[in-house]
Structure formats: C-alpha cells, structure tokens
Amino acid sequence: MFLRKIATVVALTTLASSAWAGCGISEGRVSIVGNEFPAIQTVGAGAMECAGDGVTVETNLTADHQKINVPGMTGNPAEFTAAIVANSSIVGLLNNDVIRPLNDLVEKHGQGLQKSQLVTIDGNIMGIAFMANAQHLTYRSDVLKDLGIPMPTTYEEMLAAGKKIQNYEGLGMPYPLGGAYAAGWNLAEEFVNMYIGHGGEFFKPGSAEIAVNNQHGIDALNMMKALSELMNPDFLTHDSNATSAEWKAGNVALMNMWGSRIGALKGDEVDPVVVAATATGGPMTVGGGTTAASTLWWDGFTIAKNISDADAEASFIALMHAIRPEMLNETTSPQAVWLIDGYEPTPAAAGVFAAAAMGTKPYPMLPYAGLMHSAAGVELVDFMQGKESAEQALAGLEAAYTTAAKEKGYL
Amino acid sequence: MNHKTFFWFFLPTALAMFLFIALPLTSIVSQSLHTPHDAVLVVVESCDPFGCKSETTIDHESTQKLKEEAPKGKWVGFEIYTDRNHLAFKEVGELWENKTNFTDFVSSLNNLPFYKAMGFTIVYVIVVTPLVILFGLIIALAVNSLHRHLKGLMVFFSLLPMIVTPLVGSLILFWMIDSRGIIGSGLQDLFADPDLSLKASTGLTWITLIVYGVWHSAPFAFIVFYAGLQTVPQETIEAAMIDGASRLQQIYHVVVPHLSPLVAFVALIQLMDNFRVFEPIVGFSASAHATSLSWIIWNDIGQEIRLMSSAATTSVLTIIGVVILLMPVLVRTWREFNPEK
Numbered sequence: 001m002f003l004r005k006i007a008t009v010v011a012l013t014t015l016a017s018s019a020w021a022g023c024g025i026s027e028g029r030v031s032i033v034g035n036e037f038p039a040i041q042t043v044g045a046g047a048m049e050c051a052g053d054g055v056t057v058e059t060n061l062t063a064d065h066q067k068i069n070v071p072g073m074t075g076n077p078a079e080f081t082a083a084i085v086a087n088s089s090i091v092g093l094l095n096n097d098v099i100r101p102l103n104d105l106v107e108k109h110g111q112g113l114q115k116s117q118l119v120t121i122d123g124n125i126m127g128i129a130f131m132a133n134a135q136h137l138t139y140r141s142d143v144l145k146d147l148g149i150p151m152p153t154t155y156e157e158m159l160a161a162g163k164k165i166q167n168y169e170g171l172g173m174p175y176p177l178g179g180a181y182a183a184g185w186n187l188a189e190e191f192v193n194m195y196i197g198h199g200g201e202f203f204k205p206g207s208a209e210i211a212v213n214n215q216h217g218i219d220a221l222n223m224m225k226a227l228s229e230l231m232n233p234d235f236l237t238h239d240s241n242a243t244s245a246e247w248k249a250g251n252v253a254l255m256n257m258w259g260s261r262i263g264a265l266k267g268d269e270v271d272p273v274v275v276a277a278t279a280t281g282g283p284m285t286v287g288g289g290t291t292a293a294s295t296l297w298w299d300g301f302t303i304a305k306n307i308s309d310a311d312a313e314a315s316f317i318a319l320m321h322a323i324r325p326e327m328l329n330e331t332t333s334p335q336a337v338w339l340i341d342g343y344e345p346t347p348a349a350a351g352v353f354a355a356a357a358m359g360t361k362p363y364p365m366l367p368y369a370g371l372m373h374s375a376a377g378v379e380l381v382d383f384m385q386g387k388e389s390a391e392q393a394l395a396g397l398e399a400a401y402t403t404a405a406k407e408k409g410y411l
Numbered sequence: 412m413n414h415k416t417f418f419w420f421f422l423p424t425a426l427a428m429f430l431f432i433a434l435p436l437t438s439i440v441s442q443s444l445h446t447p448h449d450a451v452l453v454v455v456e457s458c459d460p461f462g463c464k465s466e467t468t469i470d471h472e473s474t475q476k477l478k479e480e481a482p483k484g485k486w487v488g489f490e491i492y493t494d495r496n497h498l499a500f501k502e503v504g505e506l507w508e509n510k511t512n513f514t515d516f517v518s519s520l521n522n523l524p525f526y527k528a529m530g531f532t533i534v535y536v537i538v539v540t541p542l543v544i545l546f547g548l549i550i551a552l553a554v555n556s557l558h559r560h561l562k563g564l565m566v567f568f569s570l571l572p573m574i575v576t577p578l579v580g581s582l583i584l585f586w587m588i589d590s591r592g593i594i595g596s597g598l599q600d601l602f603a604d605p606d607l608s609l610k611a612s613t614g615l616t617w618i619t620l621i622v623y624g625v626w627h628s629a630p631f632a633f634i635v636f637y638a639g640l641q642t643v644p645q646e647t648i649e650a651a652m653i654d655g656a657s658r659l660q661q662i663y664h665v666v667v668p669h670l671s672p673l674v675a676f677v678a679l680i681q682l683m684d685n686f687r688v689f690e691p692i693v694g695f696s697a698s699a700h701a702t703s704l705s706w707i708i709w710n711d712i713g714q715e716i717r718l719m720s721s722a723a724t725t726s727v728l729t730i731i732g733v734v735i736l737l738m739p740v741l742v743r744t745w746r747e748f749n750p751e752k
Contacts, residue, residue: 088715092715117460118458121455121457122453122456123456132460174605182696183696233590234608236610249591296461356461362459374716378710385613400495402495408450
C-alpha cells in the first residue's frame with residue numbers, strides 16, 4: 001500500500017515535471033527565425049526556456065532573417081515553425097501564403113493578450129504583435145547645451161545644429177550627424193521616412209503604380225544628401241549596428257535611430273560621459289510639414305502554415321511564454337516599447353511614444369511595398385554619391401520597381 | 412578500356428552530373444522563361460496595434476486556383492531577359508539614339524543594373540586574373556628556392572589567405588580598412604589626409620576589392636605552380652646555367668615554358684571564379700560602388716519579396732558569360748588534345 005502510494009506520487013511528479021518542463025508544452029518542435037536586435041534576443045531566450053523533455057526549441061536570430069524566413073517556411077514540413085516579423089516583413093510571408101491564421105490558438109492560449117496586439121487581415125489573426133518601434137531623434141544633451149543649441153524638432157534644425165557642431169573646433173567632431181544610410185534596406189528606409197515627411201504618397205491611389213518621381217521625392221533626396229555631408233564619409237556602409245557603434249564611440253552628436261536600439265547605447269562598455277548625455281526626442285518633421293518623417297512599426301510573431309498542429313501549438317505557447325507579463329524586468333523593459341500588459345514605459349521609450357503621439361504613419365503593409373523598398377536601396381546610391389541627379393535616381397527607382405512589379409504580376 | 416567497362420566506370424559521374432548540373436540548369440532556364448501569375452488583389456479590413464484600415468492584400472484562394480491550373484507560372488519567353496533590370500534592350504537602344512558621344516553612352520549604361528555589374532566584373536576579371544598568376548609564380552619561385560627546412564612552414568603560411576573563408580576574410584579586412592581601423596587610419600597618417608576613406612569612393616573601393624581578390628586567390632596559383640616546379644627537369648636548368656643564362660633567363664626560357672599548361676589551367680579556373688565575384692562585395696558592404704551578376708542574384712532572392720524569375724535569368728546570363736569568357740582557353744585546350752584537327 002505504502003509502496004504503491006510512493007509509486008503513484010513518483011509517477012505523478014514525473015508526469016508533471018515532464019509536462020511542465022518548459023511552459024506547459026509536453027511535446028513539439030519549436031524553431032524561431034527573426035531579427036537580432038536586443039528585444040528580439042530577449043523574446044528568443046524566453047522561448048528557449050520552454051525546451052525540455054520532448055520539446056525542442058531553436059532560434060535563428062539574424063539581421064538576414066527576411067532572406068531565410070520565406071524559404072524556411074515554404075517546405076512541408078516547414079523548417080521554421082515561427083517567424084518574428086515586423087509590419088514590412090509579414091507581407092513577404094502573407095504574399096507566399098506560408099503562415100496560418102491563429103484564431104483558434106488565441107482563443108485557447110491567448111488569454112493575456114490585448115486586442116491591439118492582434119494583427120488581423122480580413123478577420124483572420126495572422127500575427128501577435130509584442131512591441132512597437134519607430135525611428136526618432138537621439139542627441140547628445142551635453143554637446144547641444146555647450147553650444148547653446150535647442151533640441152532640433154525638424155530636419156532643417158538638425159542640419160543647422162550639425163553644421164554648428166562641425167564648425168566648433170574645440171569639440172573635434174568633424175562628422176556630427178549619424179544615420180543608418182547603408183546601401184540597401186537601410187538607405188531605402190531613410191528615403192521612405194523622408195518622403196512621407198514631405199507629404200508624399202508612394203503609389204497612385206488604389207493601384208500598384210509607383211509615383212515617387214515628383215517634387216516630394218526630389219526634396220526628400222536633397223535633404224538626405226545634405227545630411228550625409230555631415231556624416232562619416234563611409235555612411236553608405238553604415239547600418240544600424242555601425243551607426244550605434246559610432247554613437248557609442250562618442251563620434252556623433254545627433255542621429256535618427258530606432259527606439260529599440262536606444263537601450264543598447266547605454267551599455268557598460270560605453271564611455272559614462274556619452275551614456276549620461278544620450279537623450280531622445282520625437283521624430284523630426286521636414287520641409288515645413290506636420291507629418292513626422294518616420295514610420296511606426298510593430299514587431300510580432302507568426303506561426304508557419306506547413307507544420308503539424310501540435311508543433312504550431314507548441315510554438316505559439318513558447319512564444320506566449322516569452323512575452324508573458326512576468327518577463328518584464330529592469331533589463332528587458334528598456335529594450336523596447338512592449339505592447340505587453342503591465343509594461344511601464346522607461347526613458348528609452350520616450351521617442352517611440354512621441355512618434356505615436358505625433359500620429360506618425362505606420363509603414364505601408366502593401367503586397368508590393370517591399371519591391372519599392374528594395375529598388376530604392378539599389379537605385380538611390382548613385383545620387384547619394386553625387387553621380388546622378390535626384391530626378392535621374394527617382395526615374396531609375398520607378399523603372400526598376402515597375403520592371404520587378406510586372407514580373408511579380410502586380411502591374 | 413572497352414566500352415562496357417567505360418560505361419560502368421563513368422556511370423556514377425554521369426549520374427551525379429545529371430542530378431546536380433543538368434537538372435538544376437533545366438530548372439533555372441525554365442524558371443527564367445516564366446513569371447508568377449498576375450496577383451489577385453483584394454482590399455480587406457486589416458488591423459494592427461496602430462488601428463484598423465482598408466488594406467490591399469493578396470487573395471490566396473484565387474491565386475491558388477491560378478497556380479493549380481498552371482503550376483509553372485505565366486509563360487513570358489525572353490521578356491525578362493530583355494527587361495530593364497537585365498539586358499535592357501529598349502533602354503540601351505534609347506541611350507544609343509540619344510547619345511552625344513561614345514563615352515557618354517558608356518557612362519550612361521552605368522544606370523542599368525546589368526551593365527553596371529558587368530562593368531565592375533570585367534575590370535575585376537581582367538586585373539585580378541593576370542595578377543594572381545604573376546604573384547602565384549613569384550611566391551612559388553621564392554618558396555622553392557628556400558632551404559628545405561623552411562619550405563613546409565612557408566607553404567603553410569602562403570596558403571592561409573585561401574584557407575580563410577572568403578566572407579570572413581573580407582569582413583576582417585573590412586574592419587581593418589575602416590577609417591577608424593588599423594589599416595585605414597594608418598593610410599590616413601601615411602598620406603596626411605584625415606578624410607581619406609577606402610570605403611567612400613568608387614575608385615578606392617574597386618582597388619580594395621581587387622587587392623583582396625589577388626590576396627585571396629594568389630595562394631591557389633602558388634600551390635599549383637609550386638607543384639609544377641618540382642617537375643622542372645634539372646638537366647635543362649643545368650644546361651642553361653652552363654650556357655651562361657642568368658636566373659631570370661632560366662626562369663623565362665626554361666621554367667615558364669615548362670609551366671605553361673599549368674598557367675592555362677590556373678587561368679581557366681580563375682577566369683571562372685573571378686567572373687562570379689561575390690563574397691567580397693558583401694563582406695566589404697561595397698554594393699554602393701561595385702556589383703556583380705552574382706550579387707544581383709543574391710539581392711533578388713534576398714529581399715522581403717523574392718524575384719525568382721529575375722534571379723534565374725541572371726543565373727543563365729552568368730553561365731553564358733562564363734562560357735564566352737572561357738571560349739579562348741577551351742578552344743586552345745581542345746586543339747592541344749586533338750592536334751590533328
């Protein structure tokens with residue numbers, strides 16, 4: 001009798017521990033692909049906690065995630081069971097029909113979610129957003145104070161402040177502006193910001209026909225060129241990581257930077273003077289406009305279509321575990337503007353909140369927006385190097401986009 | 412070897428060639444002649460953390476139907492080959508019509524992605540290939556004249572650039588040549604120009620890529636030539652010495668002619684490799700200044716929206732380019748092995 005009791009207790013405990021080894025998943029394969037910035041690393045690590053008996057959790061977090069997520073989710077069964085995406089990169093997954101509606105999983109396991117976190121297309125929940133992001137001004141409060149410059153709220157003011165800092169010899173900042181202007185995705189993103197700030201529309205209403213070769217486009221490019229003249233001459237190779245490194249080294253006094261990267265600018269390896277003086281403002285406007293020259297982003301997760309329901313459920317639970325309210329602490333809270341219940345904004349989040357308060361436009365979630373973005377990343381570099389005029393660059397962008405859009409059947 | 416033995420001997424190779432060369436090639440050619448179906452777009456209500464609005468999206472059910480009817484996609488023939496992002500017949504024609512002079516025409520071709528890539532690729536192939544052969548030969552001769560105890564060590568060190576993965580090697584150099592890196596700031600001191608940056612100008616970026624290419628590939632030429640040097644007949648060398656030939660004359664009249672089949676071999680491999688230049692462009696983040704056909708393929712399939720037909724077309728064009736480039740060497744090799752024809 002006694003022995004039997006012990007056996008039952010032991011059996012129950014083992015059962016419980018195997019079932020609760022991770023986060024209530026008893027079996028399944030979880031494989032997550034996503035970007036690599038600090039907040040996503042936290043989410044990835046959170047999901048990894050669910051690994052245990054019969055549950056494998058793998059993450060592949062890389063800046064090249066959008067190059068591998070569609071191929072990795074196309075096969076059957078898909079290599080990646082979940083992808084962490086943003087409002088631009090979810091489009092690639094939607095276009096290729098590789099992610100599944102989550103309505104049933106949300107009903108079953110999504111009690112903690114807020115309605116605003118659900119990304120729905122035609123009533124189908126296709127993604128769960130967990131953070132918001134935007135690019136906004138980051139400035140060195142000490143430098144601005146020393147030179148008596150007020151915090152810029154427009155790109156014109158940023159330009160004037162940059163020139164003043166550059167000319168101030170005692171400071172030794174020959175390239176006071178920073179910006180992720182690396183040829184490719186980053187440069188195109190800055191163009192998107194600046195073009196929206198000038199009040200431009202990318203496509204003719206209701207069609208996939210591009211319309212950027214206009215005065216808004218020319219003004220946007222000329223402003224980018226003027227800013228780049230105050231940047232490190234290697235700006236066409238500087239992505240967000242390299243721009244952050246320039247900031248940490250104290251080489252830059254003003255830059256337009258992602259909210260999700262502000263926390264990392266205050267790391268232990270950075271000079272305390274720089275850390276103490278790193279301050280943020282909202283997104284800037286440009287050309288006398290009132291629309292912020294920036295875009296609002298969400299980051300969230302999606303679940304692959306071509307996997308078993310068990311794996312989908314395991315992936316969903318693991319990621320829900322990663323974004324549970326208890327994950328918020330001193331380290332994780334400043335990493336992003338979390339859309340998670342119970343999140344208290346930190347100073348690092350002020351810029352993104354300012355962006356939202358200003359009514360910054362979300363990045364367009366159109367099936368063909370990505371084609372325009374990639375074409376811009378290639379076609380605008382000659383202008384930035386002074387090899388062609390703004391009109392030529394924009395005409396090149398339109399031609400490259402139109403060719404690609406015809407190939408994909410959008411035109 | 413009778414025919415039957417030859418057949419069984421060759422079968423595994425033929426099978427592998429069919430599976431890994433012929434089939435993928437057929438697939439690529441087929442892909443380059445088709446495009447995806449016209450997208451069926453619908454406007455639906457979509458919501459995200461920033462609110463709800465009407466948004467255009469793809470109607471998957473209708474698209475799926477189209478796909479099932481014609482799984483390969485829409486037949487377009489050579490449309491992709493001639494479009495603006497590839498051979499751009501129409502645009503080149505217009506540029507030719509409107510040109511003021513020939514130089515103007517050539518520089519305006521630079522606005523078309525295919526010709527821009529070809530411009531760099533051809534310069535890269537023409538400069539890197541002979542330099543690799545030259546440096547390979549010099550290193551081989553130098554190492555070969557060392558004391559035998561030192562040879563092994565020197566061979567190992569000379570091979571290092573080739574052993575390092577190209578992407579890693581170029582990334583290491585990328586950070587070293589940064590204007591705040593050791594080589595970059597060294598050059599700034601050397602030329603007393605604090606604004607000097609190898610990454611900021613097209614000319615200097617091309618030179619950097621070419622230097623990298625030579626650095627990376629010279630060991631390959633070296634090891635081939637070094638092996639060849641071990642077979643140089645000593646009698647001929649001694650005879651040349653007795654005739655009073657200097658070291659240079661010995662090399663020019665005895666060693667180099669002896670190695671000439673190897674030179675053809677190295678040239679063949681290097682032409683092919685250099686035409687497909689890719690890793691350094693990515694490693695050096697040099698796409699603003701230099702692109703290649705391989706880079707275009709990578710860029711087409713590495714975006715949020717992948718351009719498969721475009722990538723397939725560029726792949727076929729790359730293969731055609733390699734064949735054209737290798738033609739002289741292939742013809743020569745053919746003649747050497749069939750002297751009676």
